[in-house]
Amino acid sequence: MELIGYPLRLDETFAALADPTRRAILARLASGQASVMELAQPFAMTQPAISKHLKVLERAGLISRSRDAQRRPCRLEARPLAEADAYLQGYRRFWDASFQRLDGLLDEIKTRDAKRKKRQRRKP
Amino acid sequence: MNTPGALQVTTPSEREIAMTRVFDAPRELVFDAWTRPELIRRWMLGPPGWSMPVCEVDLRVGGTYRFVWRSPEGKDMGMGGVYREIMPPERIVTTEAFDEDWTGGETLNTLVLTEQGGRTTLTNTVLYSSREARDGALKTGMEQGVAASYDRLAELLASAPR
Numbered sequence: 001m002e003l004i005g006y007p008l009r010l011d012e013t014f015a016a017l018a019d020p021t022r023r024a025i026l027a028r029l030a031s032g033q034a035s036v037m038e039l040a041q042p043f044a045m046t047q048p049a050i051s052k053h054l055k056v057l058e059r060a061g062l063i064s065r066s067r068d069a070q071r072r073p074c075r076l077e078a079r080p081l082a083e084a085d086a087y088l089q090g091y092r093r094f095w096d097a098s099f100q101r102l103d104g105l106l107d108e109i110k111t112r113d114a115k116r117k118k119r120q121r122r123k124p
Numbered sequence: 125m126n127t128p129g130a131l132q133v134t135t136p137s138e139r140e141i142a143m144t145r146v147f148d149a150p151r152e153l154v155f156d157a158w159t160r161p162e163l164i165r166r167w168m169l170g171p172p173g174w175s176m177p178v179c180e181v182d183l184r185v186g187g188t189y190r191f192v193w194r195s196p197e198g199k200d201m202g203m204g205g206v207y208r209e210i211m212p213p214e215r216i217v218t219t220e221a222f223d224e225d226w227t228g229g230e231t232l233n234t235l236v237l238t239e240q241g242g243r244t245t246l247t248n249t250v251l252y253s254s255r256e257a258r259d260g261a262l263k264t265g266m267e268q269g270v271a272a273s274y275d276r277l278a279e280l281l282a283s284a285p286r
Contacts, residue, residue: 103148
């Protein structure tokens, strides 16, 4: 996969994703492009408030807005989201699997130590 | 917060990645499992099918460690570093560098173990040399997991509140 020169903006991506309204906007855009007015509708929010969220998403590269059309519809850009998710997934997968194994090992050591203590107590 | 099982991965600053996990065991045991090679090899293996042909630990300040993992396809991934601080059973600071340098130079890793009511909270924070270095590591993660991630992307979007 050729990625050299591609601007990674993971800090902005993570920051943008931290907000539930912005995640909801992305979810809405996953089913097709929409105007600011259409996006504002399901939320109890003014258009300027929604526009603020859209600016954050746009800066993070998560959405794009067409320049030419009058209503400037927003479109989802999936790539930065996939980048942020992919890394944390790879990292998480490695450690999650390892730590689950460690849970078992710790149980085994605890049981062994308990048995040893019991044996030692029995000795005079 | 003090619930065993759930792994939390966060990005506390633009140069760091941190993970937190709770274990139902005293921290002496967790410390041993993290530092004794015969124990490390039994769990620090990643996804099913991976093995750990090299696991060498010289546990003293200035001492080195080296780990090599082998994927089910037979590809090796090696890394190692130096112990900078060792405070059993609560804290270890190490440097870490991968053979295929995808982290933009070495990282500084701080492991902290705290114990409460017989349970241990493990926090491991990886500090990269720069934001670019961390993002470089993120990029490698992406190359490895991109196919699965596009599936996950759909799930993530579907689970977002509407």
